[in-house]
Amino acid sequence: MEEVFECPPSCFTTGGSNNIAVGFMDGIVQMANYDLTKKSFQTQWKFKTKAGVRGMQYSRDQSEIFAITSNKGISCFDVETGKRKRCIMRGHDDKPTAICLLQPTASKHQQFATGNESGEVLLPFYP
Incomplete structure (x- = not known):
């Protein structure tokens, strides 16, 4: 299955069932459902951010x-x-x-780590 987009996608992540989230260079975050047997790709929602999406990650419970x-x-x-x-x-x-989901045992209940172009790795507190 191949899907063509107007703007180049920059990242994606898959979740439970047939969900896929796609991030785009123009700042759009898009959630879609796909079905490989039917070769279908249906957009559920889009959200436009102010800058290009560089990485995405589902939460542990995928909500x-x-x-x-x-x-x-x-x-x-x-x-x-x-x-x-x-x-x-x-x-x-x-x-x-980059963004990476942490183990549930991470200190101070931090959910993810992020990295940047200067080599820093941060553990933002995001309750």
Whole structure:
């Protein structure tokens, strides 16, 4: 199956069942359902951020998606509704490059780690 987009995708992450979240260079976060047997790709929702999406990760229970953007922000979206629940402005001093989900035993209940272009790894507190 192949899907063609108007803007180049920059990242994606898959969740439970047939969900896929796609991040784009123009700042759009898009949630879709796909079915390989029917070769279908149906958009559920889109949210336009102010800067290009550089990485995404589902929360452990897959109810939220965390996205990092080139303007150094970290956003949290509700998977079902597409509404942005939280946003950390200037979550980095440099542009972020990666986001990784941490084990549930991480100290201080931190959910993820992020890295940036200058080599820093941050553990943002995001309750």
